[in-house]
Amino acid sequence: MAAGTAEIREDTAPEKTRTRLLTTALRLFTEHGVEGTSLQMIADALGVTKAAVYYHFKTKDEIAEAVAEPGMRELAALVQEGLKVRRRGAQIDFVLEGFVDLVVRHRSLVALFSSDPGIARALERGFHTSVDMKEGLITLFVGEDPDVSGVITAHVLLTGLALTGGAPTLADLDDETLRASLLEVGRKLLGRRARRIC
Amino acid sequence: MAAGTAEIREDTAPEKTRTRLLTTALRLFTEHGVEGTSLQMIADALGVTKAAVYYHFKTKDEIAEAVAEPGMRELAALVQEGLKVRRRGAQIDFVLEGFVDLVVRHRSLVALFSSDPGIARALERGFHTSVDMKEGLITLFVGEDPDVSGVITAHVLLTGLALTGGAPTLADLDDETLRASLLEVGRKLLGRRARRIC
Known part of the structure; x- marks a missing residue:
């Protein structure tokens, strides 16, 4: 019993x-x-x-907000911490590694957040800073006042890594392999050299 | 009157x-x-x-299928044509350029197709080949029997280019600029050199 x-x-x-x-x-x-x-x-x-x-x-919207809350809080903290890193290269690596790690730990949530108009709207209501947060991430990845090419690169990076991390067809892939592959792709997109991970 | x-x-x-x-x-x-x-x-x-x-x-599902039909037909044709290109480099360029062009011409539809579970399900019912088509695209981009890194690269490419092409925040960007930037990012991801477009 x-x-x-x-x-x-x-x-x-x-x-x-x-x-x-x-x-x-x-x-x-x-x-x-x-x-x-x-x-x-x-x-x-x-x-x-x-x-x-x-x-x-x-309401259902309150549930949607509560579902997304832990991930959004971590993302906001990542942006804040990232802004404190002084050397540009280290800053990019820090935010990229943090973003990939967050995507992998919240695979289902990130996929939903990136794709569902319902949850996107709930988040806009619940977190007035979510647009700023996206802007913050884009700035951290491709610098202040990026040109069109930079904005597109950051966009492909954010959506591509998130959607791939949450892809149902890749659900069987273990977290460590997924994390390493997403990092590799992210570095290639941002023109960062691959680093040996110990 | x-x-x-x-x-x-x-x-x-x-x-x-x-x-x-x-x-x-x-x-x-x-x-x-x-x-x-x-x-x-x-x-x-x-x-x-x-x-x-x-x-x-x-039914609404019939509408969802009809909405997606022209884009899906073009995508299927692109995969078929791509398979006929013999030289590997030319094949990658052909499919990448065709995919980017398709994404830009069907900006709203591609965003919806990439993101909405409702339309994804409708498409699975309506087009039994859509999984094969995705597999076909991945093969064309990163070759037969790709390793995990190749699959992840192709995934980031397909979802990142599609979601960025259909992003509401980039709706004001003209087609030509969007097309050129998406191509540039796609080439970087696939390790293809930038080509001068005349």
């Missing part, structure tokens, strides 16, 4: 239910898009009532 | 209504996602009844 007891405990602890709810919501958002996922679908997948979902979140 | 007469003529020609319907559907799919767009929304945006939409298409 140990497993059953653990189940009940998990269901009665609001924080754990919240975590399960966000994990389930991310999976459903990935499968159906944010707009194609209802609060009822999330409740059904969790085996709880819609009222139990309402206890944690009043 | 000339404009009014033209309006009425357009509304009474089924082929023109079909074209308007597909243009409107693409716009709504881009704004709300395929799952977030209803037949009623398409009818309202066109200023016609839902019955008028049903005259052309029985």
